[in-house]
Structures are given as C-alpha cells and as structure tokens.
Amino acid sequence: MEPLLKVENLRIELTTRTGVAPVIDNLSFELGAGESISFVGESGCGKSMTALGIMGLLPEKVGRIASGSITFNGEELTTASPKRLRDIRGNDISMIFQEPMTSLNPVYTVGEQIAEVIRAHQGLSRKAAWNQAIELLDAVRIPNAKGRVSDYPFQMSGGQRQRVMIAIALACEPKILIADEPTTALDVTVQAQIFDLLNDMKRQTGASIIMITHDMGAVAEMAERMIVMYAGRKAEEGPVEQTIEHPRHPYTRGLISCVPHIMSTISEERHALTEVPGIVPSLSDFGQNRCLFASRCNMVTQKCLEERPPEKPFANGQKAACWYAEEV
Amino acid sequence: MSNETLVSVENLGVRFAVKRGGGWGKASYLYAVDDVSFEIKRGETLAIVGESGSGKTTTALAVARLVEAYQGKVDLDGTDFLSLDPEELRLARAKMQFIFQDPYSSLNPRLRAEQIVREPLDSLGTMDEAEKKEIVDRLFAEVGLRPEQQRLFPHQFSGGQRQRIGIARALATQPDLIICDEAVSALDVAVQAQILNLLRKLQADLNLTYLFISHDLGVVQHMCDSIAVMYMGRVVEHGSRMDLFNNPLHPYTSALLSAVPSVDKARREATKRILIPGDPPDPVNLPAGCRFANRCPVATDICRQQDPALRDVKGGHKVACHLVGEDAVSPL
Ligand SMILES: Nc1ncnc2c1ncn2[C@@H]1O[C@H](COP(=O)(O)OP(=O)(O)OP(=O)(O)O)[C@@H](O)[C@H]1O
Ligand SMILES: Nc1ncnc2c1ncn2[C@@H]1O[C@H](COP(=O)(O)OP(=O)(O)O)[C@@H](O)[C@H]1O
Ligand code: SF4
Ligand code: SF4
Ligand SMILES: [Mg+2]
Ligand SMILES: [Mg+2]
Numbered sequence: 071m072e073p074l075l076k077v078e079n080l081r082i083e084l085t086t087r088t089g090v091a092p093v094i095d096n097l098s099f100e101l102g103a104g105e106s107i108s109f110v111g112e113s114g115c116g117k118s119m120t121a122l123g124i125m126g127l128l129p130e131k132v133g134r135i136a137s138g139s140i141t142f143n144g145e146e147l148t149t150a151s152p153k154r155l156r157d158i159r160g161n162d163i164s165m166i167f168q169e170p171m172t173s174l175n176p177v178y179t180v181g182e183q184i185a186e187v188i189r190a191h192q193g194l195s196r197k198a199a200w201n202q203a204i205e206l207l208d209a210v211r212i213p214n215a216k217g218r219v220s221d222y223p224f225q226m227s228g229g230q231r232q233r234v235m236i237a238i239a240l241a242c243e244p245k246i247l248i249a250d251e252p253t254t255a256l257d258v259t260v261q262a263q264i265f266d267l268l269n270d271m272k273r274q275t276g277a278s279i280i281m282i283t284h285d286m287g288a289v290a291e292m293a294e295r296m297i298v299m300y301a302g303r304k305a306e307e308g309p310v311e312q313t314i315e316h317p318r319h320p321y322t323r324g325l326i327s328c329v330p331h332i333m334s335t336i337s338e339e340r341h342a343l344t345e346v347p348g349i350v351p352s353l354s355d356f357g358q359n360r361c362l363f364a365s366r367c368n369m370v371t372q373k374c375l376e377e378r379p380p381e382k383p384f385a386n387g388q389k390a391a392c393w394y395a396e397e398v
Numbered sequence: 399m400s401n402e403t404l405v406s407v408e409n410l411g412v413r414f415a416v417k418r419g420g421g422w423g424k425a426s427y428l429y430a431v432d433d434v435s436f437e438i439k440r441g442e443t444l445a446i447v448g449e450s451g452s453g454k455t456t457t458a459l460a461v462a463r464l465v466e467a468y469q470g471k472v473d474l475d476g477t478d479f480l481s482l483d484p485e486e487l488r489l490a491r492a493k494m495q496f497i498f499q500d501p502y503s504s505l506n507p508r509l510r511a512e513q514i515v516r517e518p519l520d521s522l523g524t525m526d527e528a529e530k531k532e533i534v535d536r537l538f539a540e541v542g543l544r545p546e547q548q549r550l551f552p553h554q555f556s557g558g559q560r561q562r563i564g565i566a567r568a569l570a571t572q573p574d575l576i577i578c579d580e581a582v583s584a585l586d587v588a589v590q591a592q593i594l595n596l597l598r599k600l601q602a603d604l605n606l607t608y609l610f611i612s613h614d615l616g617v618v619q620h621m622c623d624s625i626a627v628m629y630m631g632r633v634v635e636h637g638s639r640m641d642l643f644n645n646p647l648h649p650y651t652s653a654l655l656s657a658v659p660s661v662d663k664a665r666r667e668a669t670k671r672i673l674i675p676g677d678p679p680d681p682v683n684l685p686a687g688c689r690f691a692n693r694c695p696v697a698t699d700i701c702r703q704q705d706p707a708l709r710d711v712k713g714g715h716k717v718a719c720h721l722v723g724e725d726a727v728s729p730l
Pocket of ligand 3: 319369370379
C-alpha cells in the first residue's frame with residue numbers, strides 16, 4: 071500500500087550570508103496512515119525545516135526545495151501551486167508550533183480564531199461554528215469552555231494556549247498533524263496532558279502524527295518510529311523501542327546516554343554523564359562528502375572523513391548512516 | 399562530606415502588590431514565596447522543583463537579597479544575611495553567586511570574556527591587578543576554556559561556552575553558595591551533559607554548595623542531594639533525593655514525577671500517570687484550605703477547610719498534606 075506521506079531524496083537549500091547550504095540533505099522517509107513518528111536531534115539539525123518543507127512554508131526568498139519529492143496521498147507537493155498547498159494545509163496537514171503565543175492572533179478571541187477555521191473548513195454558519203468552537207475547547211479540556219471561549223490569548227496560560235492550538239488543528243480534521251516541540255515551553259504536568267490529548271485525538275480520528283522533539287523520553291512515550299537527524303541528514307531511523315534499546319548510530323547512542331534519565335528506581339550511586347564532545351557544525355559545513363558527525367565521534371576512522379556513509383539497513387527495520395553501524 | 403549546615407532559610411516570605419480591577423480599591427498581594435523554610439548542608443546540592451510560577455526564582459532572589467523579603471530569615475554560614483547593612487552586604491555578596499538560564503542575555507555583550515569573569519573581583523575591590531589576573535587565568539582553565547579565548551566577546555562563543563564563562567564568573571569570588579537558576583535549560587542535551595559534569599566536578603574539587611533550580615526532573619535527580627518541591631509559593635515536600643524519588647508523599651510530587659516521560663521501559667510500565675486536571679487557583683485569592691485541593695485526586699473536606707503545614711513525618715522527610723500520617727505512606 072502507498073504510504074500516506076512519502077519523502078524521497080529531499081534536498082532543501084537555504085541561502086545565507088556565507089552561501090547556499092543544504093539544510094536538508096537527501097532525506098527519505100515514509101509515514102503510514104495512523105502512524106506516529108518522531109524527529110529527534112539537537113537544535114539546528116533540520117527538524118523544523120523538514121516540517122516546514124512538507125507544509126510548503128519554507129522561509130520566503132531564503133529556503134527552497136532544490137530536489138527530491140514529497141508525495142501526499144500520491145499527490146506531488148513540491149510542484150503544487152501555492153493555492154493547492156494552502157488548501158492542503160487547511161484540510162489535510164496541520165501544524166502546531168512551539169510557541170503558541172506567536173501563532174495565535176492577539177487581537178481576536180480564541181473562540182473567533184477557532185470558529186474562523188471551522189467556517190473555512192466546513193462552511194458552517196457563524197453560530198454553529200461558535201458552538202463547535204466551545205465543543206472543541208471542551209474536547210481539549212479547557213475548564214469552563216463556555217466562559218473561556220471569549221478570552222483573548224494573553225488571558226490564557228501557556229498550556230491553555232497550546233490546547234487552543236490543538237483545538238484549531240483538530241477543527242481541520244487533518245490526516246497528518248505535525249507538532250514541532252509542542253510542549254518544550256510547558257511544565258511536565260501540562261506536557262503530560264497535551265500528550266494524552268494528542269494520543270486521544272489519534273485514536274479517535276486515525277490521524278498520523280509527526281512529533282518533533284529533543285526529548286528521548288517524549289519519543290519513547292509518543293512515537294512508534296523515530297528518525298534521528300544530524301546536520302541536515304538522517305543519522306538513524308527505526309522502531310522506537312528497539313532503537314533506544316540498541317542504537318546503531320554513535321550519535322543516537324550519545325543522545326540517549328548523555329541525558330540523566332529517571333529510571334524505575336533511583337540508586338545512591340551516580341556516575342558522570344557520558345559526554346558527546348563538541349557541538350553541531352554550522353550550516354556552512356553541511357553537505358560535505360564525509361560523515362558530519364566525525365569530529366564528535368569516538369569511533370571515527372579515516373574512511374569517515376573521506377566519504378559520506380551510506381544508510382545501512384538492519385533486519386528489524388533500523389537503518390543507520392554510519393560506516394560501522396554493525397559495531398555500535 | 400561534612401554535616402554542617404551552610405544555608406538555613408526560615409519562614410521566608412516575598413509578596414508583590416497587585417492592583418485588581420482598577421478603581422480605588424486597596425492593593426492586594428500576591429504571595430510569591432509564602433513561609434518557605436529549608437536548609438542546605440555545605441558541599442551539597444538542594445534542588446527546587448515545581449511548576450512555572452510556583453516561586454522558585456523568587457525564592458532564590460530573596461535568598462540573595464535581589465528581591466526584598468517581607469518576612470523571614472536567611473542564615474549563610476552564621477551571617478544573618480537579610481539584616482546586613484549595604485556595605486556589609488557588598489562584601490557578603492561575594493559568598494553567594496548566581497548562574498542564570500540564558501547564556502545569551504546574562505553576559506554583557508560589550509565586555510571581553512576576561513573582563514566578565516573579573517568583574518566580581520573588581521567590585522569586591524580587595525585585590526591588585528596581578529592577583530586578579532592569576533585568578534582569572536586559573537578560572538578559565540577550571541571551566542575548560544582556552545587562555546586565548548579570554549580576549550573574545552560573548553557573541554564569539556557557543557551557548558555552552560558562554561555558560562562556562564558564567565560559571566567562571568560565579569566562581570571568581572570563591573563563593574560558598576552558587577545558585578543555578580535553570581542553568582542548563584537553554585542548552586542542547588550534549589552540551590548540557592558537559593556543563594552538568596563540570597558543575598559536579600567543581601563541586602567535588604571546591605566543596606561548593608548549590609541551590610539548583612530546574613524544571614527537568616531527570617537533571618535534578620542527577621544533581622541533587624535533597625529536594626524542595628514548591629507549589630503556589632509553598633514548599634509542599636522537602637527531603638533527601640532517595641526519599642523524594644523513591645517514596646514521594648505529597649500528591650503533587652507524585653503527579654509531577656509520574657508526568658516525566660521516560661526512556662526506561664520498566665519505569666513507563668510501573669508508573670501510573672496521576673492526572674491533575676485544571677489549573678492552580680488564582681494566586682491573589684487563595685483558597686482557605688490546601689492550595690492543591692482543587693486538583694488533588696484524594697482531597698477530602700478537611701483539605702478544603704484547613705491549610706496543611708509542612709511537618710517532618712519521617713527522619714527529615716517533610717510534607718504538607720493532611721492525609722500523610724506518621725507511617726509516611728502516600729495517600730494515593
Ligand atoms: N530563515 C532562516 N534563514 C537562514 N537560516 C535558517 C533559517 N531558519 C533556520 N535556519 C538555519 O537552518 C538550520 C536548521 O534549522 P531548523 O530550525 O530546521 O533546525 P532544528 O533542528 O529544528 O532546530 P531547533 O531545535 O533549534 O528548532 C540552522 O542552522 C538554522 O540556523
Ligand atoms: N516583579 C513581580 N511582580 C509581580 N508578580 C511577580 C513578580 N515576580 C514574580 N511574580 C509572580 O510571583 C510568582 C512566582 O514567580 P517566580 O518566582 O518567577 O516563579 P518560577 O521561577 O517558579 O517560574 C508568579 O506568580 C509570578 O507571576
Ligand atoms: S561514520 Fe564514522 S564518524 Fe560517522 S558516526 Fe560512523 S564511525 Fe562515527
Ligand atoms: S492536604 Fe488534601 S488536598 Fe492537599 S495534597 Fe493532601 S490530600 Fe491533597
Ligand atoms: Mg526547531
Ligand atoms: Mg523561574
């Protein structure tokens with residue numbers, strides 16, 4: 071069966087002061103209907119750019135899809151007209167962003183903003199759309215939805231604003247919901263509520279979810295499959311549990327072991343955290359024909375510096391772009 | 399490790415006047431820190447956790463006298479910190495330093511790294527140039543920066559390196575207590591690990607005491623010796639790292655811990671998520687009873703009538719909840 075979304079050999083270029091750089095460099099992946107995947111990696115590795123590329127929302131004049139293809143339900147998006155892309159964004163693929171305050175309009179009430187999307191999407195009357203906005207606020211568990219529907223965004227807490235964003239995304243009844251660090255600015259208890267909400271929504275509507283995060287714990291809780299990005303490239307992909315259990319790329323291994331996790335019981339003893347030395351290369355160093363992780367990798371050899379490692383597949387579906395993936 | 403108490407905070411209170419609804423009505427108060435008490439032993443780390451707005455930063459600022467407390471006592475190594483006069487305070491400040499969250503905005507962009515690190519020594523005004531230079535050189539080495547980087551400006555460093563500069567600056571006056579407010583929150587996980595390892599190494603080498611504020615319970619678990627959990631200006635639970643994580647007693651603490659997503663499958667399967675619906679009450683119009691009652695899954699009538707006090711239930715494990723008895727068993 072055709073996957074719902076198929077990204078093939080995608081290359082996204084950004085024009086910066088220092089030249090043109092491939093912020094996404096030959097990325098391929100698939101997303102099935104009703105599936106949830108997570109993109110994970112440090113800042114600047116291209117997670118948001120992947121999402122914006124799919125949405126047709128790359129920064130104007132700066133970013134462009136240089137080559138490759140994105141197909142949604144068999145339809146090519148890289149060559150679709152701006153109007154068609156707007157249409158798809160309104161109906162099929164929705165996105166929620168990290169900072170809900172910047173994506174909500176401060177001068178309209180949250181009810182007006184939700185109702186507007188409902189009207190555009192379902193062509194309901196003003197009154198019916200307003201009532202449905204209340205229902206949606208209730209569905210995303212805003213207490214006293216009837217009263218809060220007339221609030222302005224600034225009158226709500228960060229967690230409530232993020233729930234409003236989810237309500238707006240739900241109003242479109244999307245087939246794919248892309249959530250870019252939807253809980254990074256929120257408290258863990260609120261994050262837990264948002265995750266529950268997203269999972270409920272997925273169960274009820276059968277939507278697919280792409281969640282971008284830097285938190286491996288969130289990946290473990292939210293996704294079936296994960297994609298680790300490094301410097302614009304896919305470092306590793308695989309089923310979440312097996313990949314966390316046995317990463318095949320040194321970067322994935324580093325991301326997991328450098329974080330102090332809360333385990334099922336806490337013991338007195340504590341060890342120094344495993345360090346991944348250095349930082350993500352700058353955009354101008356992306357795209358070279360070598361392993362871009364080499365300067366931070368403790369398994370590096372000459373070969374890694376001379377040629378970009380190809381993706382090695384494993385029997386369980388894991389794939390890692392490392393010359394020595396079998397040895398990790 | 400010594401058993402000596404370095405910092406003792408008693409009944410600390412900070413309030414902010416807020417005007418509600420305009421008009422001539424008299425100002426009401428938001429009690430950002432309400433009757434907070436805790437102790438930190440020399441060479442140890444106390445973590446403060448709690449949701450956004452619970453009062454963590456304000457507590458730290460009040461301890462350092464960067465906001466004014468309207469009540470309470472802060473004892474730092476035998477000095478009654480809140481009653482010092484301005485000149486005494488200037489000297490005593492050297493004993494207490496801050497490392498802030500944002501390595502981008504907390505460093506003066508017009509100063510070179512070396513000037514930033516030297517600044518606290520300049521304002522102390524007790525050393526000559528040669529002494530100061532020697533200390534700055536040593537600090538750069540200690541936090542893992544190269545000597546030639548002393549001449550660079552903040553924008554020429556990465557986030558992690560900027561945080562190292564912030565740490566060097568905090569260490570300059572040989573403080574007893576370092577307050578880290580979300581000191582690693584803005585950093586990516588790999589750089590965060592580098593900084594956390596550095597903080598722990600410096601603590602061991604220099605016998606430093608940390609007051610460590612973080613919203614990341616994994617980080618807290620790794621860094622702390624004891625924890626204070628805050629909710630709406632109050633400490634609702636306070637105890638050792640082992641007690642707090644392995645035997646949380648306050649329902650809010652349990653909810654907080656259960657909400658942390660984990661890579662550990664055993665933990666995910668063993669943890670039942672405790673949902674706390676709704677939002678905290680209006681901080682200006684606090685309810686009569688327990689502040690957590692409107693969200694607490696086990697609240698009873700007494701909870702809505704009486705405000706529970708923080709009390710020691712078992713060997714230093716303190717909790718403010720009516721339903722926790724002497725047997726130190728969670729009411730959930
Ligand atoms: N509008 C833009 N103009 C120029 N460069 C950009 C622009 N947006 C992003 N970049 C650069 O592209 C690279 C990847 O950015 P992207 O936001 O996709 O990464 P990310 O992994 O999602 O990071 P984060 O977790 O910080 O959001 C970074 O080097 C970033 O500085
Ligand atoms: N200068 C101020 N004026 C009024 N209210 C304040 C001020 N500073 C903090 N508060 C309030 O005090 C409470 C605690 O804030 P804070 O200490 O910053 O919490 P945290 O660090 O845990 O996020 C919050 O309700 C906050 O809005
Ligand atoms: S290809 Fe080489 S440098 Fe890159 S991750 Fe594998 S071992 Fe490390
Ligand atoms: S005092 Fe009552 S409402 Fe408050 S935490 Fe304990 S059980 Fe819950
Ligand atoms: Mg991003
Ligand atoms: Mg704070």
